[in-house]
Amino acid sequence: MRRASAILPPLAIVLALLGAWELAARWDVLADALDIQPFLIPAPSEVAEALWNDWDLLADDAWVTLQEVLAGFALSVGLGAGFAVLLHLSDALRRAFYPLLVASQTIPIIVVAPILVVWFGFGIGPKLAIIALICFFPITVNTLDGLRSVDPDAVKMMRTLDASRAQVLRRLEAPTALPYFFSGAKIAVAVAVIGAVFGEWAGSSEGLGHLMLNASAQLQTARLFAAVVILSVFAIALFGLLSLLERRIAWWGPRAAGPR
């Protein structure tokens, strides 16, 4: 029951918006009044039709993009968590690298993407690089915050219990940071999809981004929108999957070991 009441309001709004859109695009009087051209803004039903009719085409490209997203995200998780642990263990490294990490986020990805394509070619390489560049940051920052949020008294307690530095990290700091890591990973997975499309726009021979460029050139707007729908579904599904994992693995939530 609670689940239904949580899903119902957003579902109702989405349906209402889709209905309004359908009406505006399909009903000639309204379409004329709003100056809506069918080839610019297809009705939702046309998008659904494109999804159905072009499914084989879309599915092939979607699979390519999904692979890029998953591999790029996995790479970001490894890099992001690794960086966080490294910067946590060494004050000198943190002071040296933290500003650089922040600076890396000010680089406009759209500008860098073509350069990466020149370097790595049309394959999966530049896509992974772009996804990693966008995604490692929220993971690193959140995980580092989590590692540093550990109660200093708990560290003292662990030390009197004969814990080595590595054991403090493994038994105390890492579990404390886990919920923070998940917060970062959830932000990252949503933008990973965007990163993949950027990468494909910069240069590719397959993937949903590539398909969108072609569809756009041929004014196949319905197909373009169908690709967008698939990308959104990817992002939402991956986000949901991570939330589920978080509830299973890191059920104690952030700051659970803190003062009570």
Add this chain to the structure above:
Amino acid sequence: MRTVGEAPEKEPLAIQGDDSPGDGGAEAAPGAAIELAGVGHVFGELEVIERLGLRVGEHEVLGLVGPSGCGKSTLLELIAGLRSPTRGSIRIDGESADAERLGRCAYLPQRDLLLPWLTAIDNASLALRNRGASRTHARAWAHPLFERFGLAGFEGARPHELSGGMRQRVAFLRTLLAGKPVLLLDEPFAALDAITRTEMQEWLATALAGEPRTAVLVSHDVEEALYLCDRVVVLSARPAAALAELSAPAPRALPRPEVVTDSTFVATRERALWAMREGTR
């Protein structure tokens, strides 16, 4: 809930077992003497402890009482080897290096600091795990203690499922299972309500009688210190210095109400309070 590994029934006192996992260090708690000579500590400009000399004998329980913020917790951290004193020396068993002290002390903080992602028994056996015992072995070792200390049946409970008193008991077991000769107790019951606190004081008195250790108990509660300790040192407000020394009037084994209403006990308590008031001025 996961089941606890088969506990060795032949071994009622787990921490005195011979088949110690890891590198041992959990012998029958031989007890160690603590000696502080001319100890002073400064945080930046702030003088926290001023020239303090103390001696705690083997298996003696020493109480340290003083007003809030007088540096009692810092003193425990100094003894435990978590900090080095600015002046003077602290020796446990004649050893003065920080690492040597750290290896001999177990620390029970005011807040239980149980790790929420571990079950009660895994929290209690953290020290065993840190010394390299397998999870099964560590649980088997901790299991009999859960029964002895009134926690039977709660081995698999998560900290948030336990009451304040039970959490503090698990924290005490965690300290005990570290197998160290010295116990440092930093206001262990300050966070509990009055009823639970007196219950826990009785419980700790029994526990210490059954597991004699050299212990230092820090408290701002004079009655608690006099009830639990052999000897109580009254500290002044910051910078902490010893104001008075009182020996506990009654043996700890008696039931608590009899001890704390005894006329000698009451007189000693008043003397301690008076010393504290004078020192705070």
